Amino acid sequence: MSDRPHPLLIVVAALVYLFLMLPLVIVVGAALSDTTYLTFPPQGLSLRWFENIFEISAFRRTIVTSLQIAFMGTLLALLIGIPAAYALNRFRVELPKWLGTLFVLPILVPEIVFGFALLKSFAVGTGVPIFGALLIGHTLLVLPYVVRVISASLASFDFSIEEAAISLGSAPVKTFFTIVLPNVRAGVIAAFILAFITSLNDVSVSLFLTGPGISTLPIQILAHVEQFFDPTVASVSVLLMFLTVAVMAVVERTLGLTFLAK
């Protein structure tokens, strides 16, 4: 056996990459077009559709709202999800099995149904402000990812390490922060990224929970496409892509992404 990969393998791998990347290349191309309609290949090169994003106040507002919701929702989900994942793993034997399933339910239910349920149950008639409803909706939406990813991290954590620390005189709560958390740090960061991106991209839940004056970027993109056919949509998409790449790059530089592959 040689270490050199089979030529056919290289061809297949290249095709897969092409298949994955091509739509993105088309979107980037369309965003750079000078025309007033979406087209590919781009005709003329211009950044004016990027400028246009910031000239439309609805885009400006929804970008801010989306980032706020994604950031706060993810933090809230971590605040609930980390202790939940810890308890589910630490007391796996003592706790009933269905309790773990409970935290995955929002993924199992079709998102559109989940969004509708949230609308019916508390967005309508309870007086919860729209921003609050969105925040709660997104927190619940990303909570399963947080619990799953951190549980996976904790599953390989040996809890006798925690017991060792406690036996050496470290109080249980302190031990959680000084011993448990540093050892599942990779899981927490992975959960953060996954939750943040999921929230940023969500349409189905937001669709039901947005209301007068408050919307998220994906919903605004939808609304824009319904009325206009200019390349702004493409340039917003490119912006979102770069935002995601930027987040990944920061993580890569600070921690290395290898942990995601674990």
Next chain:
Amino acid sequence: MTQPLDLQAVSAHYGTTKVLEDLSLSVQAGELVSLLGASGCGKTTTLRLIAGFLSPTTGSIQLGGRDLTRLPTHRRDIGLVFQNYALFPHLSVLDNVAFGLKQRGLGASERRKRAMAMLERVGLAALADRAPGALSGGQKQRVALARALVIEPPLLMFDEPLSNLDAKLRVDMRVEIRQLQRSNGTTSVYVTHDQEEAFSISDRVAIMNAGRLMQFDRPEVLYRRPANTFVARFVGFENIIPLKVIARDGDMVTAETAGLTLRLSQAAYGAIPDSFLLATRPDGLMVSTDPAAEGLPAQLGLRTYLGRAYQYQCETQAGHLVANGSLTTPLEAGTGVKLVPMPEQCTILASEGAR
């Protein structure tokens, strides 16, 4: 520094299942006591109760006059060594050892000094800055030992500390553990399922089964004078023969089993009750080809070579027995022999009812 440990009538439950029943155990100051038994016997439960990871349903746990029963683990001041080492993966070897000192509020330089001195004692000073992941199993367990010892606990506990090491290293490490424990004089509780390990390093051994203490004594006594059939079988008394006295003639007793009779001397065996069990290892039944010998008639079966003796599977009217014969005269399967009990290697147990 070293203190006695006292468990008084401790019971514990997992849910509604009773896992430990009315356990009383006193460990003297400076003593090393092993809890020995198969998995599920309650030995680990006992250790976790003493450590405070579990709460007893009833009973009390005292360490040097301090009542631990309701004290949280982190205030118990007990050094613990785990089976899987349980080192902190994100801290260096030195920081692992210094962790307990930090919890006790010692300054950085003092922590470093004491941790280094302790690493010196276990021979790992050169690896102080390594990450635990870079160490071998034996080195990890030394770090774990140093980490538990450096806080100078009044009680040290080991939970199957050598199970993950290979056989040679196990023997070396247990000697090392015993030497460290001796020189520190720290009261110690050692949990293991390995009889040789327990017997070799313990002052006393508590043999447990199904949540109960079966016998608690020095290894020498357990090995030669088991108190009941469970302990007898556990320490290798493979032959347990139920007998009933049919005649007494001064010192001599005639006992019967399945139509066979044995004459036994009370001077050799001690007082013999009317109904009893004669328990012995294969070494305690001498294979004799002399038809006039005072023993149980048997037919030899499979012969195996043990190095120090031949071992025979024997069939008798009283059932299957295992006996050892001399190396000089190997006997063939089917040979009719007498199995003669050797008093100094046998023990008389009280009958425990029908099995």
